[in-house]
Amino acid sequence: xxxxxxxxxxxKVDIRVGTILxxxxxxxxxxxxxxIIIDFGxxxxxxxxxxxxxxxxxxxxVDKQVLAVINFEPKQIANFMSECxxxxxHQNKNDVVLLKSSHKIKNGQQVS
Numbered sequence: 001x002x003x004x005x006x007x008x009x010x011x012k013v014d015i016r017v018g019t020i021l022x023x024x025x026x027x028x029x030x031x032x033x034x035x036i037i038i039d040f041g042x043x044x045x046x047x048x049x050x051x052x053x054x055x056x057x058x059x060x061x062v063d064k065q066v067l068a069v070i071n072f073e074p075k076q077i078a079n080f081m082s083e084c085x086x087x088x089x090h091q092n093k094n095d096v097v098l099l100k101s102s103h104k105i106k107n108g109q110q111v112s
């Protein structure tokens with residue numbers, strides 16, 4: 001278990017629902033990854049990269065709703081600027097299972 005944090009610290013993390021618009025291969029990284037564009041509704045469109053190639057094809061990710069942290073500082077990954085972090089669970093060393101809602105949610109809705 002990680003260190004205990006206050007509820008106030010948790011509320012600083014902005015987790016939102018978004019729909020994946022497009023997915024492209026990301027050949028410039030060391031570990032297989034995709035470049036992903038996500039629609040967060042009124043918040044706008046954000047880019048990210050994700051090492052989720054072992055369990056998900058590009059085609060099955062398009063139109064999929066995901067949960068993502070949207071208030072991290074942008075991070076340069078190779079020649080790509082990542083603006084959010086898709087949330088998932090490491091099933092084993094290389095497989096990441098994406099977190100999602102059990103129902104269709106309006107893009108941009110905040111996890112609370």
